[in-house]
Amino acid sequence: MKIQNKITLLFLVLSTGILVLLNAFIFYFEYKFNYEDFFKRLETRVNIMSRVRLHPDAESRAYEEVRNRYLERLDHEKEQLLQADSSGHFKDEGLPKTFLKEIIRNGTARYRSKSQFFAGKLVSQGSNQFIIVVSASNPYGLREINELRRILLLGFIGAILVAFLVGKAFSYYTFMPVRKLTDEVNLITSDNLHSRLETTKSKDEIAELVRTFNSMINRLETAFTTQTNFVSNASHELRTPLTIINGEVELALNQPDPTGKQHEVLQTIRTETDKLIQIINNLLLLAQSGFDGKKQNWQKVRMDELLWLAIASSKKIYPDSYVEVDHLHLPDNEQLLYVLGNDNLLRLAITNIITNACKYSKNKLVTIRLVAEQNQLLIDVADQGIGIPEADLKHIFEPFFRASNTYAYEGHGVGLALTYNIIRQHSGTINIHSEVGTGTKMQIVLPIAEPG
Numbered sequence: 001m002k003i004q005n006k007i008t009l010l011f012l013v014l015s016t017g018i019l020v021l022l023n024a025f026i027f028y029f030e031y032k033f034n035y036e037d038f039f040k041r042l043e044t045r046v047n048i049m050s051r052v053r054l055h056p057d058a059e060s061r062a063y064e065e066v067r068n069r070y071l072e073r074l075d076h077e078k079e080q081l082l083q084a085d086s087s088g089h090f091k092d093e094g095l096p097k098t099f100l101k102e103i104i105r106n107g108t109a110r111y112r113s114k115s116q117f118f119a120g121k122l123v124s125q126g127s128n129q130f131i132i133v134v135s136a137s138n139p140y141g142l143r144e145i146n147e148l149r150r151i152l153l154l155g156f157i158g159a160i161l162v163a164f165l166v167g168k169a170f171s172y173y174t175f176m177p178v179r180k181l182t183d184e185v186n187l188i189t190s191d192n193l194h195s196r197l198e199t200t201k202s203k204d205e206i207a208e209l210v211r212t213f214n215s216m217i218n219r220l221e222t223a224f225t226t227q228t229n230f231v232s233n234a235s236h237e238l239r240t241p242l243t244i245i246n247g248e249v250e251l252a253l254n255q256p257d258p259t260g261k262q263h264e265v266l267q268t269i270r271t272e273t274d275k276l277i278q279i280i281n282n283l284l285l286l287a288q289s290g291f292d293g294k295k296q297n298w299q300k301v302r303m304d305e306l307l308w309l310a311i312a313s314s315k316k317i318y319p320d321s322y323v324e325v326d327h328l329h330l331p332d333n334e335q336l337l338y339v340l341g342n343d344n345l346l347r348l349a350i351t352n353i354i355t356n357a358c359k360y361s362k363n364k365l366v367t368i369r370l371v372a373e374q375n376q377l378l379i380d381v382a383d384q385g386i387g388i389p390e391a392d393l394k395h396i397f398e399p400f401f402r403a404s405n406t407y408a409y410e411g412h413g414v415g416l417a418l419t420y421n422i423i424r425q426h427s428g429t430i431n432i433h434s435e436v437g438t439g440t441k442m443q444i445v446l447p448i449a450e451p452g
């Protein structure tokens with residue numbers, strides 16, 4: 001995710017949090033006020049009822065007149081007077097049991113069940129005890145709360161939309177200099193490492209970043225030139241003496257050797273020299289595959305044909321290997337089989353993976369599958385070999401690294417590093433899943449070439 005989008009998202013999250021808290025406070029206090037007000041109205045009626053029903057005199061009649069004249073009748077208002085029996089128990093008369101228990105325990109209580117509200121009070125008169133309960137429904141208050149909830153929800157959605165648009169605009173204009181800088185950096189490749197970003201006299205973070213980039217490009221240009229010179233000269237400088245050694249060994253092997261000891265020593269020298277030449281060739285390929293700018297000899301490559309060539313190359317090295325290609329998932333459209341790249345490098349990368357699968361599977365089945373999916377070509381190579389320990393998986397693409405369980409197999413630890421560089425150079429990825437003793441599955445993902 002781009003930082004611009006992250007800032008927009010962060011702005012949106014912060015705004016959402018503030019709005020949620022604000023709406024929660026508004027709703028909570030309205031909720032408390034509404035219910036508190038209604039309960040107080042019920043408790044006023046409880047006190048009047050207590051005066052009128054338990055102390056009937058002239059004053060209580062005045063209370064009753066005031067109540068009838070000035071206090072409105074609430075919806076479904078109901079008054080109940082409960083008297084304790086000789087053992088001090090009350091009949092619930094359909095009232096909630098928890099409500100009655102709280103009145104007996106605390107002297108007063110409030111209770112709500114959906115839209116029905118209850119207020120009660122325990123009153124003693126001589127040796128008698130009474131519970132006075134007034135209940136009513138509060139449809140207007142509940143309607144007011146529901147209306148407030150609807151208004152807050154609509155306002156919240158509208159505010160979130162505004163916050164998103166404001167955050168989007170803010171992040172867009174904030175990162176405009178960064179986008180411009182990114183465009184300039186993308187124009188610099190291995191072909192024009194002499195180019196530099198335009199500097200300004202400003203002392204802000206962007207200007208400091210430009211100076212840092214230019215300094216980095218200076219170092220890259222030096223390193224790239226050094227590597228280019230090495231790759232250009234190393235082949236001749238390293239291969240020539242080894243070729244001479246091999247030639248002299250061949251001549252010596254053709255000489256008669258009665259004891260055979262000299263022949264055995266020379267044969268060992270030739271074998272080790274061949275290995276050294278192979279290592280040097282792989283190292284040179286590894287260095288060349290790390291180049292990022294010049295895409296020489298890039299063309300459309302048909303991957304199913306290249307796959308068969310890679311299998312044939314692996315078969316020459318391991319003739320007893322058992323490789324099977326799954327044709328069920330091949331795309332019907334041939335255009336989905338093409339990728340843009342260097343034919344030789346891609347064949348080398350896939351051959352390395354298939355060869356490794358054959359080597360470590362000990363002639364067990366190696367399955368290869370080619371699938372086109374979402375503008376990407378997937379090449380799956382699954383074996384039933386020794387597998388890779390979990391601790392080694394994160395290092396498997398490092399040069400010269402070999403898994404801890406491969407000591408019985410020849411290798412130099414260069415093949416997968418070379419393959420990784422080649423696939424990455426072709427804008428692809430490699431995924432790997434492995435279990436020791438079960439096998440390994442490697443998946444190469446490459447972008448499909450555009451038709452035309």
